[in-house]
Amino acid sequence: xxxxxxxxxxxxxxNGGDFREYVVQAEEGQVVLDVVHxxxxxxxxxxxxRWNCKAGKCGSCSAEVNGYPRLMCMTRLSIFxxxxxxxxxxxxxxxxxxxxxxxxxxxxxxxxxxxxxTPTAEQPRAPFTMFQPDVERSxxxxxxxxxxxxxxxxxxxRDHEENxxxxxxxxxxxxxxxxxxxxxxxxxxxxxxQDEQGLGYCNITKxxxxxxxxxxxxxxxxxxxMKERVVDTKYDPIVRFLGRRKxxxx
Amino acid sequence: MPAxxxxxxxxxxxxxxxxxxxxxxxxxxxxxxGARTALICRSLLGKAHxxxxxxxxxxxxxxxxPEDNWQxxxxxxxxxxxxxxxxxxxxxxAKEAPERVYxxxxxxxxxxxxxxxxxxxxxxxxxxxxxxxxxGDRTGxxxxxxxxxxxxxxxxxVFMELTVTDLLKDGDRVAGALAYWRESGRFVVFQAPAVxxxxxxxxKSWKVTSNSWECTGDGHALALRAGATLLNMEFVQFHxxxxxxxxxxxxxxxxxxxxxxxxxxxxxxxxxFMFDYIPEFFKAETAxxxxxxxRWYEDKHNRRPPELLPRDEVARAxxxxxxxxxxxxxxxxxxxxASRRTPEFxxxxxPSMYHQFKELADVDITKEPMEIGPxxxxxxxxxxxxxxxxxxxxxxxxxxxEVAGGMHGANRLGGNSLSDLIVFGKRAGEYAAAYAxxxxxQRPRVNAADVSRAAEDALAPxxxxxxxxxxxALHQELQETMQDLVGIxxxxxxxxxxxxxxxxxxxxxxxxxxxxxxxxxxxxxLALDLxxxxxxxxxxxxxxxxxxxxxxxxxxxxxxxTDPFWxxxxxxxxxxxxxxxxxxxxxxxxxxxxxxxxxxxxxxxDAH
Numbered sequence: 001x002x003x004x005x006x007x008x009x010x011x012x013x014x015n016g017g018d019f020r021e022y023v024v025q026a027e028e029g030q031v032v033l034d035v036v037h038x039x040x041x042x043x044x045x046x047x048x049x050r051w052n053c054k055a056g057k058c059g060s061c062s063a064e065v066n067g068y069p070r071l072m073c074m075t076r077l078s079i080f081x082x083x084x085x086x087x088x089x090x091x092x093x094x095x096x097x098x099x100x101x102x103x104x105x106x107x108x109x110x111x112x113x114x115x116x117x118t119p120t121a122e123q124p125r126a127p128f129t130m131f132q133p134d135v136e137r138s139x140x141x142x143x144x145x146x147x148x149x150x151x152x153x154x155x156x157x158r159d160h161e162e163n164x165x166x167x168x169x170x171x172x173x174x175x176x177x178x179x180x181x182x183x184x185x186x187x188x189x190x191x192x193x194q195d196e197q198g199l200g201y202c203n204i205t206k207x208x209x210x211x212x213x214x215x216x217x218x219x220x221x222x223x224x225x226m227k228e229r230v231v232d233t234k235y236d237p238i239v240r241f242l243g244r245r246k247x248x249x250x
Numbered sequence: 251m252p253a254x255x256x257x258x259x260x261x262x263x264x265x266x267x268x269x270x271x272x273x274x275x276x277x278x279x280x281x282x283x284g285a286r287t288a289l290i291c292r293s294l295l296g297k298a299h300x301x302x303x304x305x306x307x308x309x310x311x312x313x314x315x316p317e318d319n320w321q322x323x324x325x326x327x328x329x330x331x332x333x334x335x336x337x338x339x340x341x342x343x344a345k346e347a348p349e350r351v352y353x354x355x356x357x358x359x360x361x362x363x364x365x366x367x368x369x370x371x372x373x374x375x376x377x378x379x380x381x382x383x384x385x386g387d388r389t390g391x392x393x394x395x396x397x398x399x400x401x402x403x404x405x406x407x408v409f410m411e412l413t414v415t416d417l418l419k420d421g422d423r424v425a426g427a428l429a430y431w432r433e434s435g436r437f438v439v440f441q442a443p444a445v446x447x448x449x450x451x452x453x454k455s456w457k458v459t460s461n462s463w464e465c466t467g468d469g470h471a472l473a474l475r476a477g478a479t480l481l482n483m484e485f486v487q488f489h490x491x492x493x494x495x496x497x498x499x500x501x502x503x504x505x506x507x508x509x510x511x512x513x514x515x516x517x518x519x520x521x522x523f524m525f526d527y528i529p530e531f532f533k534a535e536t537a538x539x540x541x542x543x544x545r546w547y548e549d550k551h552n553r554r555p556p557e558l559l560p561r562d563e564v565a566r567a568x569x570x571x572x573x574x575x576x577x578x579x580x581x582x583x584x585x586x587x588a589s590r591r592t593p594e595f596x597x598x599x600x601p602s603m604y605h606q607f608k609e610l611a612d613v614d615i616t617k618e619p620m621e622i623g624p625x626x627x628x629x630x631x632x633x634x635x636x637x638x639x640x641x642x643x644x645x646x647x648x649x650x651x652e653v654a655g656g657m658h659g660a661n662r663l664g665g666n667s668l669s670d671l672i673v674f675g676k677r678a679g680e681y682a683a684a685y686a687x688x689x690x691x692q693r694p695r696v697n698a699a700d701v702s703r704a705a706e707d708a709l710a711p712x713x714x715x716x717x718x719x720x721x722x723a724l725h726q727e728l729q730e731t732m733q734d735l736v737g738i739x740x741x742x743x744x745x746x747x748x749x750x751x752x753x754x755x756x757x758x759x760x761x762x763x764x765x766x767x768x769x770x771x772x773x774x775x776l777a778l779d780l781x782x783x784x785x786x787x788x789x790x791x792x793x794x795x796x797x798x799x800x801x802x803x804x805x806x807x808x809x810x811x812t813d814p815f816w817x818x819x820x821x822x823x824x825x826x827x828x829x830x831x832x833x834x835x836x837x838x839x840x841x842x843x844x845x846x847x848x849x850x851x852x853x854x855x856d857a858h
Contacts, residue, residue, distance in 0.1 A: 013769065027496075027497060027498065028496065029495070029496020029497060029498050029499075029611075030496070030497075030498040031498055031610070034498050040722070040772060040773075041722035041723075041726075042722075045720070045721075045722065045764060045765050045766070045772075045773035046764070046765055046766030046767075046771045046772065046773050046774075047772065048769075048770035048771070048772060049772070050293070050294070051463065052293055052297045052298075052299070052301075052462040052463065052464060053297075053299070053301065053302050053462045054462065054499075054502070055302065055499070055502050055503070055606065056605070056606065056609070056610075057301050057302050057388070057391065057602070058293075058296075058297040058301050058302070058462070059297070060293060060294065060297050074609055074610070076609070076610070097433050097769075097770055098433075098769050098770040099770070101433075101770050104294070108294075108295065108408075108410070111399075111402055112402055112403075114399075114403070116357075116358070116399065116400070116403035117357065117358030117399070119356070125356065126352040126353065126355035126356040127311075127352050127355060127368060127369065128355060129366075129367040129368070130360075130363060130367055131363055131367045132362065132363040132365075132370075135360045135361075135362075135363060138360055139360050139362075139385065139386075142360055142385070142391075142392060142395060143388065143391075145301070145391065146294075146296055179358075182358070182360070185358075
């Protein structure tokens with residue numbers, strides 16, 4: 001069953017832009033990305049949009065749908081009221097390149113700063129002996145598809161460009177948590193996360209967890225434990241006095 | 251435009267095109283060999299089609315079944331490929347896959363574990379033992395992240411959202427490539443004596459496909475245009491289980507792990523129909539009754555359930571059931587794991603399938619069966635390469651992963667793709683680096699006239715004449731043509747019709763016209779991709795017409811059985827004419843399949 005749907009899409013570039021309305025044909029069971037593609041194929045051939053897998057696995061088609069950060073490929077049209085106009089805007093936290101495509105290079109620069117996984121002296125070469133309950137905590141964070149929705153919604157950098165140089169954002173806090181909880185990693189990145197990546201800026205409002213399409217409990221399972229570990233390292237009088245054994249995991 | 255434009259210019263030893271599993275592994279290998287290496291990807295880093303791989307990486311680690319070893323893996327791969335694989339590639343793959351998997355762990359990958367703390371392995375079609383290292387059903391994501399993080403921490407230069415339009419040559423040798431930034435549309439010239447193609451698949455030329463927009467066969471087309479050859483392009487794998495409903499997700503992959511973990515196929519009469527489709531070739535190793543099939547999951551001394559026959563067999567069986575009127579309401583069949591495993595088991599082993607069906611189809615797979623049908627998934631054919639070095643016939647041009655041919659023969663086993671990427675990605679990167687180093691001062695140079703010509707070709711859609719064509723409409727026509735005429739079941743008349751249609755689309759593609767400017771313009775991007783899709787589609791139809799038998803991912807109504815003559819033949823294609831106003835023509839050649847040495851041939855005789 002097909003019907004007419006009104007899309008209101010932001011079109012423009014770094015110099016500015018505006019909303020344009022498109023009426024497109026929609027079908028039962030479709031997602032927002034389907035109707036964006038429909039608009040592209042029929043009435044707006046040069047509409048810029050990123051997408052790849054259309055299955056919620058690659059994290060490319062991130063945008064704000066009626067103001068809420070979402071993957072367009074996983075947003076069913078059935079969640080909207082019949083006749084409702086759907087408004088689509090680019091991620092607000094990152095500079096616009098064109099239309100729905102933003103410059104997300106901030107994230108790739110942050111990725112370069114992560115000190116890589118470094119095996120322990122006890123098990124320097126794979127295959128490693130590691131047990132399922134021990135790898136599971138990090139596995140949760142490795143589900144991340146790097147859609148940058150958590151980065152987009154995070155109020156520390158959303159509308160606060162000035163915080164970007166000091167703050168890596170939720171995606172990278174789960175990356176640091178993942179490495180910290182890896183059963184066979186030897187590096188201690190806690191001071192680095194706190195001092196260089198801005199973990200302290202986060203005041204655990206959990207907006208990142210709310211928008212995560214992979215349902216990763218970013219705040220509860222990664223950021224809060226990392227904050228606790230940082231505090232332990234900083235203020236534990238015994239650790240301060242005796243020093244910390246390399247390779248010890250909190 | 252190109253006359254006034256100053257092109258950005260880069261000089262490297264090795265340029266790797268494509269940043270999926272093969273490209274990333276090749277770039278890491280080239281970099282570690284000391285080559286100045288560039289990695290080019292059309293999307294953002296980490297979005298390549300490899301992320302969609304679900305089930306696992308096949309490698310005979312022997313963690314669950316100590317009886318498993320490279321010889322059994324080699325044998326399973328060759329038999330799954332209907333013995334048309336290049337034996338040497340299958341041998342290298344089976345021998346080197348375990349070490350490559352451990353390397354991922356060394357770089358931070360976290361695979362699911364056995365109770366003893368080793369990498370866990372799961373069952374898949376065509377593999378005698380549980381062999382696939384996995385992470386739930388998101389193994390591809392784990393693999394791409396481990397490789398991506400390794401590449402980034404090594405400091406390799408990554409060019410994101412850059413598309414290569416042409417390879418550049420100096421005489422017979424590769425000299426570099428021309429590319430454009432998707433963001434700005436501005437051109438970039440790479441000068442490099444060695445280029446590794448790692449561009450992946452071709453599925454975007456079909457209507458029902460599991461492939462993303464990137465799978466336009468760019469590497470296949472670039473290779474042909476540069477003078478390399480393509481091998482066995484007729485073999486296209488239709489994965490048996492793609493989603494069929496809602497239409498929006500038609501073709502989206504449903505992992506084979508569902509069957510590996512106990513799921514079965516049923517028709518509208520609730521019958522487990524796969525028992526009716528066990529071919530002679532696999533009779534000795536396939537259970538012919540439900541009781542034995544169900545015992546196999548726990549005890550490998552039983553024969554395998556027929557749901558875990560190689561993909562080509564299962565896809566044909568599903569196709570036949572649907573045609574016989576025993577399909578599901580939306581034109582598929584039922585894949586049922588709900589009645590066979592507990593909800594907890596299903597959610598733990600198949601989390602992303604649970605998620606996918608729940609969110610996109612309102613189906614709870616722990617409670618009800620899925621509706622599935624075949625979907626275009628994988629190209630077994632590809633660039634003809636040397637099995638050890640991955641070198642094509644053009645000096646300096648290498649290919650690895652799905653874009654390379656030979657490894658999988660007529661049909662690829664599930665799980666063998668991810669292992670293929672890392673085994674041959676590494677080899678391609680190392681040999682490309684060694685080749686570049688060995689040239690010394692005798693390095694090929696990019697020719698300025700070639701650059702201008704390639705840039706003009708790329709900009710043609712902006713200055714089209716009167717008979718204007720819309721790239722989106724043309725793409726849709728191509729997809730319908732390939733789906734209807736060069737699909738799972740083929741015959742001569744339809745393929746001739748397809749070739750005529752493709753030729754006319756190629757003519758019309760000269761008049762493609764795009765609106766807007768060069769900044770992130772998807773209409774223009776598609777217009778350029780179409781040139782490659784048309785050439786690759788022509789290659790598939792041409793090779794499929796040539797091979798007069800049915801084998802693996804190539805089924806002919808008019809030649810319904812395998813033929814021993816064709817079992818010894820490769821079909822090889824070369825480009826003989828393109829550009830200008832004339833038709834695009836391909837030369838077809840039959841070429842003898844290399845024979846395995848006796849000690850490897852003996853392994854293939856073992857029926858069980």
